[in-house]
Amino acid sequence: MTTDFPNYRRLLPRQAWMRRGGILLAVWSCIAAIALAASLVVLFLIVDLLVYRGRIQVPVADAEQLVPFVTTVGPAGVAEDTGIRSVLWRHRNFPVPNCPVATRIRTPLSRFIPLRTNRGALATLVVSLVGLGILHAFSLNRIRSRAAGLAQEVATSLRSQIHRQILRLGPGDLDQRDYSSAQSLFVRSVDAISGALTSLLSTGISHWVGIVLVLALMLIIDWSITLQALFPLLAGFALIRWERTQGVLRQQLAEAHAAGDLRVLSEGLRKSRIVRGFGMEVVEQERFQMYLDRYSGIVRSGAIAQGWSLWAARVMGALMLAIVLYLVGSRVLGAGKPLGIPSALTIIAGFAALLPLVNGITSVSSLRRVIGVEWSAIQRFLSILPEVGQAVGAKFIDPVTKTIQFEGVSYRRGDRLLLNQFDLCIPAGSVTALVSLDPLEARAAAAMIPRFLEPQSGRVLFDGEDIGWGTLESIRAETIYVGGNDPCFTGTVSENIRCGDPRYDSPAVMEAAKLVHAHQFIQRLPLGYETQLGEHGEQLTPGQTFLLGLARAIIRNPAVIIIDEPTEALDQGTKNFLDDTYQRMSDQRTVVFIPTRLSTVRRCDRVVVIDEGRVDSIGPQPELVKSCELYRHWEYVTFNVFRRSGEKG
Known part of the structure; x- marks a missing residue:
């Protein structure tokens, strides 16, 4: 697979970054980094003040040099209680002698009254350090909040795209494969992208800027000791990460090896009859204990290996710390130009601040990998073309008044041939049942009528007109598919009956509910027709949900209704009214059933038996029982007395 970086850039392009507050994220990231570096500077000033106690001492002959910093100098060239001025004096040649920028900063600091005494300077510096810490923490909070907001906007956009795609693909999803894939992408993949993107945006800019500023400060203080300590630290950090990774891999390998023994142990639980029947209790117990001990040993060895890896990582971490302390301490104790204690402590604090920043940067590759994998999966789903599209120059198709004709229709889904040169004529105004041993064959034929599926060869005709050249709006306005397992909105x-169509007022909704015998149970709901349904509302039985689906169809008064009956058992209240509901709905319209109830099959004018993608037999149910062995087999498999009574209908 190619690198995930292009995927990341496509996920959050520059224009979207600018439009969605990316500049504010960058600003807060820089503020956080500057606050961290400034905290180290203030820490350096505090330590210097505590170590030297605000005391300045120079040869008497050079006492006049102190005039810009102090006004009173003792006879021995000593000035006491000078506050921040002692720090400025000692570092007057920092970073280079007579630096104009440094001079412009030192002059106002030396004249700032709260900094002119030791206690005043200490109080001011401590307050400054606390303030910078608060600013740094607040900046990190804003970074996290802004990053989460950006990631959530990306997640919302992805979920909208997945939703639009499933609306395009869903009508032809006979076996719910597209829905299952979309649900996994909608929840798991988008959440993974959102979490990884939040972490990536939170660490990206602030960590890099922080590393640059902190490292620059340390190099300015003492570039040689910083570089001497930096390289062993980086090497040690890389070794620690590698060792930890190896530890996890060792444990995973041990668990994989142990999985075989665990399967053997679990299979032994199924052999109790053989063991007891043949008197193998002792042999089986010995064998079981052997595999159990081996399994425990492998798991234990994996845990020990990971423990040793963690121990080795900690030892290496301690060794690296010891090296840094030794190098810095050697410079403090060295002859010539020793390193001051304030500078040494600031360098050590700088390295401590660098560790979490570097650790965050090293996680970027894994975060991008997560984004790349999940984004690629979403893109593959979004790139699937729907089977049905509207032809250029499509024309209006009139409602069916004569026949629905299938001519040589073939349809394959994956490696399954569901329809194979399928020919069928359904007279207008008739009630027809489509039955097949493979339910997908009957569903595929029914889904061709409202053009939820497109024939891969052959055609479907309404009164002699090929619906493949008709507008989807005109076809689906007069051809309604009622799925027995369709949920409520x-x-x-x-609103569930009206489906957002403003043409239907409350009397029309109530009339449709009465026609399908749904009015009775609706009236018993807490708020009647205004009762909320769905995730946080009233929960309906499968039968009540099915009746709402029938009302949703009948209110539109279509010429053709396709009813795919529920596979779940219906409540007795629904069963009592369903035959009368069907009778009312069948008046002066074409009805096609995919039945799961024997009473529904019996009331149909014709039953079409489909086998291996072709029409095997056609006729009323009583005739097929006598003449069609395949139908008798289907009826027995579907409705035999050994099935649960709730499924027989």
Whole structure:
């Protein structure tokens, strides 16, 4: 697979970054980094003040040099209680002698009254350090909040795209494969991208700027000791990460090896009859204990290996720390130009501040890998083309008044041939049942009528007109598919029946519910037609949900209704009214059933038996029982007395 960096850039392009507050994120990242570096500077000033106690001492002959810093000098060239001025005097040649920028900074600091005494300077510096710490913490909070906001906007955009795609693909999803894939992408993949993107945006700019500023400060203080300590630290950090990774891999390898023994142990639980029947208790117990001991040993060895890896990582970390302390301490104790204690402590604090920053940067590759993998999966799903599209120059298709004709229709889904040169004529105004041993074959034929699926060869005709050249709007306005397992929408009962169509008022909604015998149970709901349904609302039985689906269809008064009956058992209240509901709905319209109830099959004018993608037999149910062995087999498999009574209908 190619690098995930292009995927990351496509996920959050520059224009979107600018539009969605990326500049504010960058600003807060820089503020956080500057606050961290400034904290180290203030820490250096505090330590210097505590070590030297605000005391300045120079030869008497050079006492006049102190005039810009202090006004009173003792007879021995000593000035006491000078506050921040002692620090400025000692470092007057920092970073280079007579630096104009440094001079412009030192002059106002030396004249600032709270900094002119030791106690005043200490109080001011401590307050400054606390303030910088608060600013740094607040900046990190804003960075995290802004990063989470950006990631959430990306997640919202991805979820909208997945939702639009499933609306395009969903009608032809016979076996719910597309829905399952979309649900996993919608929840798991988008959450993974959102979390990884939040972490990536939180660490990216602030960590890099912080590393640059802190490292620059340390190099200015003493470049040689910083570089001497930096390289062993980086090498040790890399070794620690490698050792930890190896420890995790060793444990995973041990668990993989142990999985085989665990399967053997679990399979032994199924052999109790053989063991007891043949008197193998002792042999089986010995064998079970052998595998159990081996499994425990492998798992224990993996845990020990990981423990040793963690121990080795800690030892290496302690060794690196000891090296840094030794190098810095050697410079403090060295002859010639020794390193001051304030500078030494500031360098050590700088390295301590660098460790979490570097650790965050090293996690960027894994975060980008997560984003790349999940983003690629989403893109593969979004790139799937829907099977059905509207042809250029498509025309209006009139409602069916004569026949629905299938001519040589073939359709394959994956490696399964569901329809194979399928020919069928359904007279208008008839009630037809489509049955097949493979339920997907009947569903595929029914889904061709509203053009949820497109024939891969052959065609479907409404009164002699090829619906492949018709507008989807005109076809689906007069051809309604009622899925028995379709859920309710989140909203009121009235909204579920109306489906957002303003043409239908409350009386029309109530009339449709009465026609399908749903009015009775709706009236018993807490708020009647205004009762909320869905995730946080009233929960309906499968039968009640099915009746709402029938009301949703009948309110539109279509010429053709396709009813895919529920596979779940219906409550007795729904069963009592369903035959009368079907009778009312069948008046002066074409009805096609995919039945799961024997009473539904019996009331149909014709039953079409489909086998291996072709029409095997056609006729009323009583005739097929006598003449069609395949139908008798289907009826027995579907409705035999040994099935649960709730499924027989």
